[in-house]
Amino acid sequence: MKLNKIIIKNFRSYYGENVFEFSPGLTLVIGDNGDGKTTFFEALEWLFDTSVESKPEAHISAMRKAEMSIHETDEVSVSLLFEHNGEKEICKKFTFEKISDKSAPTRDFSFYGYIVTGTERSKMPGKNLLESCFDSVLRRYCLFKGESDLNVFDNSTALKTLVDTFSGIKQFDELVDVASHCEQESDKLVRQELKKDKKQGEKTSELDRKLNSVETKIRDTEDDIKRREQAVLDFESQLRILEDNQEACEQLNDIKQRINSKKNLINQKQVHVDVNYNALLLDDMWVLRCFPSILAEYQKKASAFSQEKRRLQKEEDQRRSKEQGKQEAYAELQHLANGIAPLPWNLPDKGTMEEMIKDEVCKVCGRPAPKGSEAYEYMVQRLRNYLDHISQEAKRRKQEEEYKPLFINEYINELHTKSVQVSGDIEEEISKLKNVIIDRLAFIRSRSEEVEQLKKDLQEAEDDKTHLLIQYSNLSEDMLEKGFKDYKGLSESSKRAEVELEGLKGKLAKYEEEKAEIKNEQAQIVPTNGIVKVYQRVHIVLDKILRAVEHAKENNVTEFLEMLQNEANKYLQLLNDGDFHGIVKIKRTADGSARVSLYSSDDTLISNPGGAQRTTMYMSVLFAISNITTLKREEDYPLIFDAPTSSFGEFKEDVFYNIIDQIDKQCVIFTKDLLLYNRDTKERHLDEEKIEQLSCSVYRIQKAPGYDVNDLSTIRTVITKKK
Numbered sequence: 044m045k046l047n048k049i050i051i052k053n054f055r056s057y058y059g060e061n062v063f064e065f066s067p068g069l070t071l072v073i074g075d076n077g078d079g080k081t082t083f084f085e086a087l088e089w090l091f092d093t094s095v096e097s098k099p100e101a102h103i104s105a106m107r108k109a110e111m112s113i114h115e116t117d118e119v120s121v122s123l124l125f126e127h128n129g130e131k132e133i134c135k136k137f138t139f140e141k142i143s144d145k146s147a148p149t150r151d152f153s154f155y156g157y158i159v160t161g162t163e164r165s166k167m168p169g170k171n172l173l174e175s176c177f178d179s180v181l182r183r184y185c186l187f188k189g190e191s192d193l194n195v196f197d198n199s200t201a202l203k204t205l206v207d208t209f210s211g212i213k214q215f216d217e218l219v220d221v222a223s224h225c226e227q228e229s230d231k232l233v234r235q236e237l238k239k240d241k242k243q244g245e246k247t248s249e250l251d252r253k254l255n256s257v258e259t260k261i262r263d264t265e266d267d268i269k270r271r272e273q274a275v276l277d278f279e280s281q282l283r284i285l286e287d288n289q290e291a292c293e294q295l296n297d298i299k300q301r302i303n304s305k306k307n308l309i310n311q312k313q314v315h316v317d318v319n320y321n322a323l324l325l326d327d328m329w330v331l332r333c334f335p336s337i338l339a340e341y342q343k344k345a346s347a348f349s350q351e352k353r354r355l356q357k358e359e360d361q362r363r364s365k366e367q368g369k370q371e372a373y374a375e376l377q378h379l380a381n382g383i384a385p386l387p388w389n390l391p392d393k394g395t396m397e398e399m400i401k402d403e404v405c406k407v408c409g410r411p412a413p414k415g416s417e418a419y420e421y422m423v424q425r426l427r428n429y430l431d432h433i434s435q436e437a438k439r440r441k442q443e444e445e446y447k448p449l450f451i452n453e454y455i456n457e458l459h460t461k462s463v464q465v466s467g468d469i470e471e472e473i474s475k476l477k478n479v480i481i482d483r484l485a486f487i488r489s490r491s492e493e494v495e496q497l498k499k500d501l502q503e504a505e506d507d508k509t510h511l512l513i514q515y516s517n518l519s520e521d522m523l524e525k526g527f528k529d530y531k532g533l534s535e536s537s538k539r540a541e542v543e544l545e546g547l548k549g550k551l552a553k554y555e556e557e558k559a560e561i562k563n564e565q566a567q568i569v570p571t572n573g574i575v576k577v578y579q580r581v582h583i584v585l586d587k588i589l590r591a592v593e594h595a596k597e598n599n600v601t602e603f604l605e606m607l608q609n610e611a612n613k614y615l616q617l618l619n620d621g622d623f624h625g626i627v628k629i630k631r632t633a634d635g636s637a638r639v640s641l642y643s644s645d646d647t648l649i650s651n652p653g654g655a656q657r658t659t660m661y662m663s664v665l666f667a668i669s670n671i672t673t674l675k676r677e678e679d680y681p682l683i684f685d686a687p688t689s690s691f692g693e694f695k696e697d698v699f700y701n702i703i704d705q706i707d708k709q710c711v712i713f714t715k716d717l718l719l720y721n722r723d724t725k726e727r728h729l730d731e732e733k734i735e736q737l738s739c740s741v742y743r744i745q746k747a748p749g750y751d752v753n754d755l756s757t758i759r760t761v762i763t764k765k766k
Contacts, residue, residue, distance in 0.1 A: 044177050044680045045709055047130075050122040053104040054086045055079075056746075056760040063762065065681075065711060069704035069739035072713045075727050076510070078745045079760035080713035084188060084685040090121045090135050091182050093170040098137035098149040109756035111141040119149075127176040130159040133169045180204065181680050184668050188685045193661035195668070196629070196637045205668065206603050219596055222589040229582035234565070236575040243568050250568075254561045257554055264551045271544040275537065295520070298508045305501040312497070315490040323483075332476045338465065345462035348455045359449045396426040499722065604629050604637065610667035611639075611660075618659040620702055625649055627660055639664055655699075658687055666708060681709040688716055704739040734765060741765040 046065040051057040056079045063072070063083075074080045089097060102119050111117065120136030138151040156172030158165045177185075183204075187193055195205075237247035324330045331338065391399070391407065399405055400422050405412045412418035465473070512520055566583060570576050611627040618624070625641040641649040641660050652660060665682055673679050688699070703710055717734060718727040734741060743763045750757040 044125055044127045044678070046123065046125050046681050046711070048124040049087070050120070050124075051083065051086050052120045052122075052136075053107045053117060054089075054102055054119055054121060055082045055104060056106075056758050057082065057086070058104045058106045058759040061760070061762055063742060064740075064764075065709065066740040067709055068706070069700060069710045069712065070742070071700055071717075071737065071739050072711065072742045072744060073715065073717055073729065074713070074744040074760075075715050075718060080715070080744065081188070081685060082760070083744075084186070084683070084713060086121045087123075087683060088186060090123060090133065091173065091177075091186070093154075093173060093179070096152050096154075098152045100139065100147055100149055103139050103147055103149075104759075105756040106759050108139075108141060108147050109144075111147075113141055113143070116140045125176070131172060131176065132157040132159070132164075133173055135169060177680055181672060181678070184665065184672075185680055186683050186685075187665070187687065189687070193658060193665065193684075193687060194639060195661075195664065196639055205607075206600055218592045219589070222585065222592050226582070226585040226589045229578065229585050233575065233578045233582045236572065236578060237565070237568060237570055240570050240572060240575065242571050247565070247568060250561055250565050254558065254565070257558045257561060261551065261554045261558065264547055264554060268544065268547045268551060271540060271547055274540045275544055294511055295508065298504055298511065301504040302501060302508065305497050305504060309494055309497045309501065312490045312494050316487060316494055318487060328473065329476065329480055331473050332480050335474060338470065338473060342462045342466065345455075345458040349459040352450060352455045356449055391425075393426070393429055396422060396429060400426065600631070604631070607664070607667050607671065610670050611663045614663035614666040614670075614706070615659060617706060618663055618699070618702055619656075620698075623656075624659065625652070625656065627663060629664070655688075659699075662687065666706065669708060679709075681711060683711045685713045686715070687712065688714060701736070701738050704737075729765070737766070 045067065048065065049063045051061045051063075052059065063070075072080060072083065089102070098119075104119070107117060116138055118136050118138050120134060122132060122134040122136075124130070124132045133154070133156040135154045137149045137153070139147045139149045141147045154169035156167050156169040158167065158172070184195060234247065234251060238244050238251070240247065320329075395406070399407075399412070400419070403411065403413050403419060405418055405422065410418065412422060566579065570579065608627060608629045611629070615624050615627050625643055628640050628642050629637050630640065631637050639660060641652045641656060643649060649656070662684075669680065669682060700712070703712070715727075717730045719730050720727050729743060741764075743765050744760050745763075747759040747761045750759070
């Protein structure tokens, strides 16, 4: 079977009719996550599924449904044109009708095929045509979704299915069943007849008891062996999970270290970005950054206020000094009038003066001072002066009590002091603020840019982690983190279980020898009845036939595995041309399945091959199975892979794909390899340089631009054939 063309119409993101043409060798379909690789793969799965009539509404293109009118109809279809003893076609489709924006019921499912003979096309059921050209057994070795699907021996029935398909073991199974039944019946008959023999009955019964006893031991030991084999399988399975995912554990560890490193750097640099500008404006005087002229004006005005205050204060001081000077001058004039210092104003006192005037006697000098006389008038005037002085003093004290300083507060002094304070060094610092602020803002801007880049790097690391966990969806993040912490304990437990298993097998071998000896003794018994002798000989013959058939069956499986192993190693060498590849060995396990492992030439197990080694190991087995199919059944079929190389790392994809293209086998590989990420545009584009070096056919699929990330009906896969 060789694929020629596939046409996908209105299947999910494949809006309208979309055509892929396949080359005889490798066809590479390159697309990023969400671009439609898996959808294409699932369209093929739907086409190849013949088990049920499937027409789910989820398959309908959301874009096509959104643009349709109510009650308008259209169809979803997948058609495959291929060659298999001539040109053929199969098509699966169904109709849908838009009832509402949210509902589009499906109907009219059909699956038909065409056989092209010359210009004629003969129609037949699609299921019949597909099964006749590409039966279900082979289809399971055709489609592989992701790396985890590549190991076809990862289930207990895989080996039997392969052997049944590609060898004549089925007829051996029937022969073993018939020979075993005949041997058991003949054995039972011989033992029954021997027990009836009077001469040999007692010995036969004794041997029968021994045989029953040893067979019970054999059954018990076989049960113990099965339990122990299951334990070994469980340990092997757990160890294999750890071994197979060691690279994933290391990748997750590296990614988490990157994430923690980026977070720490972001926290360190964020300190320089998260600035309290209010504090800088006030505490660091950034508020003065643009005000040097205002500072000069402030100093000028503060100086003017200070000068004006001093002038006004001086005038006030002069005024008060004049008033005080007048009083002092008056007293001085009195002193200078007669050259004699006057008595103090309060001598004599008021009472004495009033008494002297009343008595008309100057009691100071003792002379009479009759009324109307000069002395009498002097005393009256002296009393008046006394009373005037008292009145003047009262007024003066009242004025002094009412007097307020010209400048009650110290605001002008404070303004002047602040002006002095901000002069000199501070004024110089303010003049430097411009450069300080420019440098600081440039530093903050630089740290902000670094933080933004770190956040992008952090998001990229988080995306890598998400993609890794999606890739290993069968393992939780906790399991990957745990990694090989349990490896030592599991390994030791596995070794103990294997030792115990070997011990049980040794014990079983002894019991089998004991059973053989007993049966041999039974065979040596000579019955007295002639017919029993015949039964005995028949049983011996049937026993030998059973052993021969079982041996032939075992050889058949062994030879098939050897052939598969040899073919796989041929492809392994091709897929790793010029690089270390090791040797593929396919070994049977205790439960009858098989396990693919990689060994070095000195027979050392490579317990944890790298991503590229592991993938090419499994792919070589798939190529070998396909080659054996061609040899044994004269049938060929394509290999279709979805993202098989996601763990290749730095593996040279262009070299690998060219190698596959040179193998005489049709392959279709869906991958996001050969895409380069542009951090500025946040888009991925083809690595054109590597594309040019490819010899295979290349398609680029991607979402049509202008889509809404929240609206599925805007998503459409666009197909471009690159070469």
